[in-house]
Amino acid sequence: xxxxxxxxxxxxxxxxxxxxxxxxxxxxxxxxxxxxxxxxxxxxxxxxxxxxxxxxxxxxxxxxxxxxxxxxxxxxxxxxxxxxxxxxxxxxxxxxxxxxxxxxxxxxxxxxxxxxxxxxxxxxxxxxxxxxxxxxxxxxxxxxxxxxxxxxxxxxxxxxxxxxxxxxxxxxxxxxxxxxxxxxxxxxxxxxxxxxxxxxxxxxxxxxxxxxxxxxxxxxxxxxxxxxxxxxxxx
Amino acid sequence: xxxxxxxxxxxxxxxxxxxxxxxxxxxxxxxxxxxxxxxxxxxxxxxxxxxxxxxxxxxxxxxxxxxxxxxxxxxxxxxxxxxxxxxxxxxxxxxxxxxxxxxxxxxxxxxxxxxxxxxxxxxxxxxxxxxxxxxxxxx
Numbered sequence: 001x002x003x004x005x006x007x008x009x010x011x012x013x014x015x016x017x018x019x020x021x022x023x024x025x026x027x028x029x030x031x032x033x034x035x036x037x038x039x040x041x042x043x044x045x046x047x048x049x050x051x052x053x054x055x056x057x058x059x060x061x062x063x064x065x066x067x068x069x070x071x072x073x074x075x076x077x078x079x080x081x082x083x084x085x086x087x088x089x090x091x092x093x094x095x096x097x098x099x100x101x102x103x104x105x106x107x108x109x110x111x112x113x114x115x116x117x118x119x120x121x122x123x124x125x126x127x128x129x130x131x132x133x134x135x136x137x138x139x140x141x142x143x144x145x146x147x148x149x150x151x152x153x154x155x156x157x158x159x160x161x162x163x164x165x166x167x168x169x170x171x172x173x174x175x176x177x178x179x180x181x182x183x184x185x186x187x188x189x190x191x192x193x194x195x196x197x198x199x200x201x202x203x204x205x206x207x208x209x210x211x212x213x214x215x216x217x218x219x220x221x222x223x224x225x226x227x228x229x230x231x232x233x234x235x
Numbered sequence: 236x237x238x239x240x241x242x243x244x245x246x247x248x249x250x251x252x253x254x255x256x257x258x259x260x261x262x263x264x265x266x267x268x269x270x271x272x273x274x275x276x277x278x279x280x281x282x283x284x285x286x287x288x289x290x291x292x293x294x295x296x297x298x299x300x301x302x303x304x305x306x307x308x309x310x311x312x313x314x315x316x317x318x319x320x321x322x323x324x325x326x327x328x329x330x331x332x333x334x335x336x337x338x339x340x341x342x343x344x345x346x347x348x349x350x351x352x353x354x355x356x357x358x359x360x361x362x363x364x365x366x367x368x369x370x371x372x373x374x
């Protein structure tokens with residue numbers, strides 16, 4: 001059924017959406033930044049450097065989430081030959097890549113005042129770097145093979161190989177001794193982060209999600225325009 | 236229900252996933268020694284031989300164990316089962332304190348004495364404002 005989405009119909013929605021998303025993003029980012037940088041308390045041990053967390057953690061979550069989505073869409077798209085899913089994956093990837101780099105850079109900046117080092121080759125940090133490289137290869141693959149069956153196959157294989165790394169990133173801190181601390185937020189048990197610090201974290205996550213959505217919509221619109229220009233009336 | 240091509244593509248992806256997962260699992264399993272960032276004092280205790288290579292040890296800084304001598308810092312790393320004496324001179328990170336996590340890089344002299352060349356602070360997953368910490372301690 002997804003095969004027969006008409007690009008014109010999708011485009012009429014996705015071309016109007018960005019301005020509303022941008023509006024919402026600016027509001028939530030403003031609230032999130034005020035909460036994170038001014039209203040939230042300092043940490044008992046790290047004092048103000050804890051504020052880096054409000055950028056670092058959401059960025060890491062989102063780049064993991066986007067990679068999982070890309071893999072899911074690519075595999076379904078590859079097995080059932082749904083072209084549209086590949087366009088969605090392709091449009092999601094850039095923001096995922098940017099957030100993986102942001103997570104690494106802010107982690108490095110955070111590591112210096114707390115751990116005493118910019119970089120450590122521990123399991124969490126190394127696996128995160130590998131994810132970043134997978135994003136990079138994925139984007140390069142789209143550059144080399146432009147929207148044809150070969151590109152679909154190759155990008156699917158890249159995502160399937162990369163998805164193995166995602167649970168490794170998640171559980172690296174539990175499986176091995178790492179310099180990186182364990183997860184503070186657990187869905188099933190009580191979080192070890194105080195409520196006053198949890199709220200800004202969640203608001204910032206919402207803001208970053210909206211940012212990804214915004215970039216996605218812009219990229220996706222470009223892809224749809226490309227298809228329209230080719231004169232294809234369906235995806 | 237689905238065509239032969241669809242099934243073939245499904246199994247193609249499925250086998251790639253299985254084979255890659257298995258090989259990565261085996262690689263990580265065989266490299267476990269190197270994947271861990273540091274060894275605990277207990278793991279050092281059961282080490283078969285003490286070699287001259289640079290290693291990292293980690294654990295908690297034992298309470299009341301930090302001793303500052305002339306240009307030298309002595310402390311004890313513990314995992315609450317075994318302990319290692321560490322001697323170090325150099326820069327210490329801000330979060331280095333008694334009762335907190337630490338990772339020390341350096342050379343093992345014997346199974347209970349370690350000469351560190353670099354010290355990193357390892358902090359835990361707890362985040363809270365100072366007032367809350369105070370209230371918790373008073374309880």
